[in-house]
Amino acid sequence: MKRNIFYLFAICLILFARAQVLAQTETPSDLDAYVARALKEFEVPGLAIAIVKDGRIVLTKGYGVRELGKSAPVDEQTLFGIASNTKAFTAAALAILVDEGRISWDDPVTKHLPGFQMYDPYVTREMTVRDLLTHRSGLGLGAGDLMFFPPTTFTREEIVARLRYIKPATSFRSRYAYDNVLYLVAGQVVAAVSGKSWDDFIKERIFAPLGMTASNTSVRDLRPGGNFVSPHQKVEGRLQPVPYMNIDNTAPAGAINSNVAEMARWVMAQLGEGAINNGQNGARRLFSQRQSREMWSAQTPIAVGNPPPALSALRANFSAYGLGWGLSDYRGHKVVSHSGGLAGMVSRVRLIPDMKLGIVVLTNQEAGGAMEAIAYHIIDHYLNAPSTDWISAFHGVAEQQLAQAREVEKKQGSARNVESKPSLPLAKYAGRYNDAWYGETAIALEEGKLVLRFSRTPGLVGDLEHWQYDTFVARWRDRSLNADAFVTFALKPDGGIERMKMVPVSPLTDFSFDFQDLLFTPVSGKQ
Numbered sequence: 147m148k149r150n151i152f153y154l155f156a157i158c159l160i161l162f163a164r165a166q167v168l169a170q171t172e173t174p175s176d177l178d179a180y181v182a183r184a185l186k187e188f189e190v191p192g193l194a195i196a197i198v199k200d201g202r203i204v205l206t207k208g209y210g211v212r213e214l215g216k217s218a219p220v221d222e223q224t225l226f227g228i229a230s231n232t233k234a235f236t237a238a239a240l241a242i243l244v245d246e247g248r249i250s251w252d253d254p255v256t257k258h259l260p261g262f263q264m265y266d267p268y269v270t271r272e273m274t275v276r277d278l279l280t281h282r283s284g285l286g287l288g289a290g291d292l293m294f295f296p297p298t299t300f301t302r303e304e305i306v307a308r309l310r311y312i313k314p315a316t317s318f319r320s321r322y323a324y325d326n327v328l329y330l331v332a333g334q335v336v337a338a339v340s341g342k343s344w345d346d347f348i349k350e351r352i353f354a355p356l357g358m359t360a361s362n363t364s365v366r367d368l369r370p371g372g373n374f375v376s377p378h379q380k381v382e383g384r385l386q387p388v389p390y391m392n393i394d395n396t397a398p399a400g401a402i403n404s405n406v407a408e409m410a411r412w413v414m415a416q417l418g419e420g421a422i423n424n425g426q427n428g429a430r431r432l433f434s435q436r437q438s439r440e441m442w443s444a445q446t447p448i449a450v451g452n453p454p455p456a457l458s459a460l461r462a463n464f465s466a467y468g469l470g471w472g473l474s475d476y477r478g479h480k481v482v483s484h485s486g487g488l489a490g491m492v493s494r495v496r497l498i499p500d501m502k503l504g505i506v507v508l509t510n511q512e513a514g515g516a517m518e519a520i521a522y523h524i525i526d527h528y529l530n531a532p533s534t535d536w537i538s539a540f541h542g543v544a545e546q547q548l549a550q551a552r553e554v555e556k557k558q559g560s561a562r563n564v565e566s567k568p569s570l571p572l573a574k575y576a577g578r579y580n581d582a583w584y585g586e587t588a589i590a591l592e593e594g595k596l597v598l599r600f601s602r603t604p605g606l607v608g609d610l611e612h613w614q615y616d617t618f619v620a621r622w623r624d625r626s627l628n629a630d631a632f633v634t635f636a637l638k639p640d641g642g643i644e645r646m647k648m649v650p651v652s653p654l655t656d657f658s659f660d661f662q663d664l665l666f667t668p669v670s671g672k673q
Contacts, residue, residue, distance in 0.1 A: 173197060173205050174527040180537070181209045184520055187541050188513035189385050191378055192220035196406035197524060198417060198504035203410045212510070213376035213387055222407040225360060225374035226508035227390070228493045229486025232402040233329055234416075234441075237279055237470025239336045239347055241420075241437035248339050251276040251440065251469075255331065258338045262331065263310035269318045270310075278332040279469045280445040281324050286315030290327040291658035292584055294396040296489075296605040296627065302395050306331055311583035312663065322448045322467060326399040326658070333398025344398050355422055355432060356411045361404040363397055365390040374403065375510035377490020381626045385511070388626045391489045400486065406506050409495070413504035416482075416497060441469040442482050442499070448472075454546065456539040460522075477529055487512065487656075489626070496521050503528055515540030551654045558651070566614045569637060572596055575610075579646050579666035587666060598633065619651060628652075629659040643668050 174180065177195075185193065192210030196203065208220030243249045255262045255273045264270045269284060277283060290312050292298075293305045300308075305327060315323065333344035340347050345363040353361050360373075368374050368390065376387040393401050404412075415422055419438035422430045444466035453460050462474040471482050479498050486493040490510065494517040497504045505524050507517040519536035526534060568575070576591045586601040589610070598620050600606035605627070608620035616635040630651045638644045648661035 174524060177205075177524070178209075180523055181520060184516045184537050185210050187537050188511065188516035188544075189380075190509050190511040190513055190516045191385075192224075192375055193507060193509040193516065193520075194220050194222060194224055194226065194406040195508075195520065195524075196222075196410040196413065196504075196506040198410055198413045198502075199528065200502045201414070201418070203414065206407045206410050208406070212374070214378060214385060220375065220510075221373070223360060223373050223405050225362075225368065225372070225403045225405050226493060226510060227365075227377070227400075227486070227488045227491045228402050228404050228409070228495075228508065229400045229488040229491065230326075231484050231486040231493055231495050232398065232400045233279070234470035234484060234495070235348055235352055235402060235412075236329055236332050236336070236344070236398040237441050238352060238433060239344070240275060240279070240332060241433040241441060241469075242351055243336065243339055245434050245437055249275060249335070255335065258335045259306070259331070262306065265310055265313050266318070269314070272318065275332070275335060276445065276469070277319070278328045278335070281322050281328075281467050282319045282446045283323075283325065283328055284314035284316050284318045284320070285312060285323060285325050285328070286660070286663060287323045287325075288657040288660045289315070289323075289325060289663050290583065291660050292600075292603070292664070293327070294330075294393050295391065295658045296603055296624075297392045298395065298602045299604075300395055300602055302330060302334060302397075305395060306334055308583045308585075322446045324657075326396055329399035330396045336398070348402070352412075352432060355430060356408070356415060358404065358408040358411060361402060361408050363401050363403075364394050365392050365401075365403065366394070368403065373405075375491070377488065378511045379490050379626050379628070380512075381628075386626075388490045393488075400488065404508075406508060409506045409508070410504075413495065413497065413506060417499060417502055417504050441471060442473065443468055444473055445469060454543045456542050459534060476525065477531055479529070485514070485517075487514070492517055494518065494521050496525070498525065498528075501528060513544070515544050547654065551652050554653050555651065563614045568612060569616050570641065570643075575635060575643065577643075578669040580669050581664045581666050584664055586669070620648070627659075629655045631655075631659070631661045 191214045192212055194208040197205040206222035208222055208224055210220050212218045212220055212224060244251060252274045255275060264273060293300050309327060336344050336347050348363055377390060378385055379388045415432050419435045420431045420433040446467045448465040448467060450462050450465050464475060466473045472484055474481050479500055482497040482499060484495055490512060492512055492514050493508045495506050505521050507520050509517050519540045522536045573591050575596055576589050579587050588599050590597050596610035598608045598610055605624050608622045610618040610620055610633060613619050618633045620631045620633050631648045632651055634647050636644045646666040648664055650659060650661055
């Protein structure tokens with residue numbers, strides 16, 4: 147009897163162990179239904195998912211459609227803009243050059259780009275290659291982004307040259323503030339050291355070894371009839387397709403287009419600490435294990451805040467930025483992650499190294515809650531974590547944020563003095579204005595109304611509606627921008643215009659519309 151009980155117990159242990167292994171390798175049984183619900187709840191036309199676990203690709207699959215109102219489905223080969231998930235590729239490109247001894251992470255930037263300058267000469271002298279990737283330069287959040295977003299006519303070289311005119315928001319290396327323009331500088335370092343453009347280096351040294359043959363570094367490579375999504379946005383409350391934005395002039399910060407089949411190979415190499423083919427016999431490397439650890443090491447600490455109550459399980463014990471990757475923890479596991487956002491598309495790559503787990507979610511709508519809910523649902527499955535309705539949680543938080551933004555705008559309206567008038571005749575506000583780093587804008591009086599145009603940004607054309615006193619609201623004619631801005635004029639004692647400042651109207655305005663960093667003054671002789 148005792149022997150039989152022992153055997154029965156042993157069999158139970160084996161069956162339990164096998165069940166655990168299956169739970170750790172198979173995808174969630176309800177994944178398709180969960181994704182379908184997320185698509186509906188967040189109004190996302192299409193998305194694609196990749197899951198990598200224990201050295202193999204477990205899933206690459208598309209859901210929904212490439213474009214609203216059309217039948218072409220999203221599949222594992224459908225291209226999406228991965229936006230700021232590009233940054234990890236730029237960091238990897240530099241890691242390759244470090245491995246080859248051609249640069250050091252702590253080389254001064256001026257060693258490779260002698261003409262590089264920041265506003266503060268001390269920062270110019272001390273800024274290293276490492277600093278370019280760690281969001282601790284002293285620039286404010288998204289500072290300088292208006293030189294590439296919405297699409298501009300600036301070249302990469304012009305954007306780098308104009309950095310010297312952007313005033314810092316904090317002291318050097320004292321605080322985390324996410325930026326894009328210094329990743330462009332990092333890409334220019336890759337070009338200067340390798341003798342190839344950033345684009346060619348990425349294609350030859352990363353895409354080619356990984357077999358990422360469909361991935362590219364520019365929307366110009368998306369040919370009519372190809373397998374790629376249309377971006378989608380809510381424009382004045384209605385979801386619709388919007389054009390791709392060309393950000394070639396800051397490509398190293400966010401211009402890669404890829405699909406989940408190929409992003410899975412990238413994730414495999416990341417989880418393999420740079421090894422291709424999962425480190426098996428004869429495997430090649432993109433970069434060394436040492437550089438992998440460097441990129442995944444905390445470089446800049448980030449303050450840990452309290453998430454909304456519905457997302458309390460996401461409260462981290464630590465948060466930091468590495469080199470091209472964000473670092474935090476979830477349910478006791480280190481997480482290496484990054485998000486990406488472009489007009490009409492958001493994406494998420496999340497790795498849990500000690501679980502050998504990697505997840506990619508690419509979407510063709512700006513609803514970040516969909517990708518986050520799906521990613522955490524998958525992670526919880528592999529961690530055998532308690533079930534959480536992430537869709538409801540993220541959707542509720544998004545609705546709360548929208549309500550709060552509406553309340554802010556309502557208060558702005560109620561505090562407005564509708565009886566006030568501009569200090570000057572409208573024609574006196576017309577003329578050319580210059581900002582040190584952006585350049586010129588022009589205000590013209592057309593059919594009795596003021597119209598603001600940004601000289602290097604064809605899409606930034608706005609009608610100025612009087613708000614109160616000497617403040618107007620720029621209502622951009624391209625309503626998909628979702629970025630209306632207050633425009634305020636300050637006068638000199640003699641009644642002439644001294645300066646013009648701008649701030650976003652809505653707290654939900656994307657941080658890349660860094661209007662608050664602009665200080666326009668009248669061009670001499672025009673005011």
